Amino acid sequence: MLIDVAVLNAFTYQKTGGNPAGVVLDAHQLSAPQMQQIATQVGLSETVFILPSTQGDFTTRFFTPTDEVNYCGHATLAAFSLIYQQKIIQPGRFLQEINNQQLLAITVEDDGQIIMTQQRPQFLTQFQASEVAPLLNLPVELLSETNLPIQAISTGLVDVFVPIPEGFLDHITQNEAAVTEFSTKHDFVGLHLFELPTKLTSFSARCRNFAPRFGIPEESATGSSSGALACYLSTYVDQAKTDFLFEQGKAMQCCSSLSATLRKSGTEIVEVQVGGYGSQPKRVQVNI
CATH class of the missing domain: 3.10.310.10 (Diaminopimelate Epimerase; Chain A, domain 1)
Known part of the structure; x- marks a missing residue:
């Protein structure tokens, strides 16, 4: 089965640089072992999988080449930048459900900047x-x-x-x-x-x-x-x-x-x- 993966650099500096992350849309049909296999093959520090959410707007799951992790900032930015660029969403405020069922607020600004609310320290x-x-x-x-x-x-x-x-x-x-x-x-x-x-x-x-x-x-x-x-x-x-x-x-x-x-x-x-x-x-x- 061929899987399409979008690769975006997150946190670019003067439109260059940044940290690449893989993004897989409509990942609800993939199992966790399949997600891990994809992330391992992509080989980037994180690949994020976007799924439906029963509590927020989107659920995201994050995999490094070796393990699943609960959260990743640069992959979150890549995910919301992608769905904004593809006009799946418009500028506004969204709720991201991460793997431990916690909801985090995401703001997409008119110029495409992604603002992520994180947990209290x-x-x-x-x-x-x-x-x-x-x-x-x-x-x-x-x-x-x-x-x-x-x-x-x-x-x-x-x-x-x-x-x-x-x-x-x-x-x-x-x-x-x-x-x-x-x-x-x-x-x-x-x-x-x-x-x-x-x-x-x-x-x-x-x-x-x-x-x-x-x-x-x-x-x-x-x-x-x-x-x-x-x-x-x-x-x-x-x-x-x-x-x-x-x-x-x-x-x-x-x-x-x-x-x-x-x-x-x-x-x-x-x-x-x-x-x-x-x-x-x-x-x-x-x-x-």
Whole structure:
């Protein structure tokens, strides 16, 4: 059986770059093993399958090349960008049902920007620099220079956020086996590294994301991590700041731009939104 898959780059920067995701429409006739087979053949960090929803407007299921995950920001953006471009939907507000039956709000703006509401942040385990530095082939002293915590946070998926002194981010080489073992042991998706620029720039932070546990050595835009990073920065760096713009993928020669906006009540974060643009779709077919 031939399956049509649309491939879009999500979170493009100046209409280039971004992170590719596969999108399969009308996937209600596919079983979970078939979805996994398709995602494995497509070979991108995530492929999203769109199904009918009894609670919202669409149900989405997300598969990496090796596993199903509950949520993926850049694949969500790709999915809604595709159905907007194909005029299946018009600009407006929609409800996305994810695999755990939770409903998330999606706004499609007139210019095609997709704004995704994520879950409220969960601030989880903090780690010592001595635990994380060997995973990144870095001296412990260097990783300690920022005086910021290394912490697991989730706005849908759990990543560990690792502040890096400026100037070192693009030169880091991970130990994939060690990162896989560490993320499996502590049950998180991957490591989200970031550096804070000291020179004037439109970007709040520059980022890299490693998730080899799920068959993703590195990806060029991570929507779920961007919402959580905004929560991290608004908690530990500047509590008054609620609007962020992140660059990711430069080390992969595939720059992406991801916006994040928080709504706060005092110091409490009550809403997290992440936005960006999708590219024109390309078509591929896989045989299952």
